[in-house]
Amino acid sequence: MKIMHVDASAKRERSNSRALSRYFLERLREEGMDIEVDYLDLTVDTPPHVSEAFTIATYTPSHERTAAMKATLAASDALCKRLLDADALVFAMPMYNWSMPSVFKAFIDSITRTGLTYLFTDDGHTEGQLARQRVLFITSRGADLRAGSPYSSMDALTPALKAAFGFIGVAAPSFVDAQPLQFSDEAARIEALERARTELTAVAANWAAWAKSQSASALDIHARQAVSA
Ligand SMILES: Cc1cc2nc3c(=O)[nH]c(=O)nc-3n(C[C@H](O)[C@H](O)[C@H](O)COP(=O)(O)O)c2cc1C
Incomplete structure (x- = not known):
């Protein structure tokens, strides 16, 4: 299984989200999954802000793009390909x-690119192209934004991620949110990290079971094809 692993914390060794994403990949390996990781650190390889040239190039039909427009879109094209090539x-x-x-x-x-990660359908709708991929978001928060907490209505992160990735075809992503990791006492922080690790272990077991069922059905199809040949 090919996994694209993306980190985004400004912190490095001290980062909780980076530690939790490493923990998740270790759990997948412990589950016996054969994984190939395509790693991207967004604080090192940061995509450029949207520029005027990008807005023009991205909405110009691909067959009408000039060499300069193609060059403007090249890095974004390559990122889209990395996502589309991944299984998770x-x-x-x-x-x-x-x-x-x-x-x-x-x-x-x-x-988020027309003609790559989403297509326009004949009836005027859009169709996201990342429906095949399993997706996990690991987020770390200083406050506790869980239901019932005074901060719960402040969570603008989860809906923004669901909307942006829903548009490109990700219908049911998993979320593991570690919280509270800063604005709390030490016991609550330790408990929050432990809760996140427990949830990540469960997601890893779920992905491993899914990968096994995929390879079992692939073997089954192969066997049936061999019999009918
Ligand atoms: C610039 C900045 C802004 C932050 N804003 C929030 C916030 O709005 N809500 C919150 O709960 N925590 C906030 N935090 C705390 C971080 O989300 C928290 O410490 C998290 O665990 C950091 O993850 P990391 O260790 O992977 O960097 C902020 C931290 C920084 C540095």
Whole structure:
């Protein structure tokens, strides 16, 4: 299984979201999954902000694009290909000011592309092209935004991720939100990390079971084809 693993925290060794995304990949390996990882650190390889040239190039039909327009879109084309080639996507990020880090927003602006990650259908609708991929979002938050907490209405991160990725075909992503990791006492922080690790272990078991069922049905199809040949 090919996994695209994306980190977005400004912190490095001290980052909780980075540690949790590494933990998740370790659990997948422990489950016996054969994984190939395509890693992207958005704080190192940050996609550019949307420019005027990008807005013109992206909405020009591909057969009408000039060499300059193609060059403007080249990095975004390559990012879209990496996503489309993956079987699963793991996105880890902290909450910054109630939403996503700006590097992750720049990433979304680069991968939401007409003709690549979504298509226009004949009846005027759009069809996201990432319906095949399993998707996990790991988020880390300083406050506790769970239902019932005074901060719960401040979560602008989860709906923004659901909308942006729903548009490109991701219907049912998983979310593991580690919280509260900062605005709390130490016991609550430790408990929050433990809860997140437990949830990640369960998601890893679920992905492994799914991968096994996929390879079992592929073998079954192969066997039936061999019999009928
Ligand atoms: C610039 C900045 C803005 C933040 N804004 C919020 C916020 O709006 N809500 C919140 O709960 N935590 C906020 N935090 C706290 C982080 O989300 C929290 O510490 C998280 O665990 C950081 O993840 P990391 O360790 O992977 O970097 C903010 C932290 C920083 C540095």
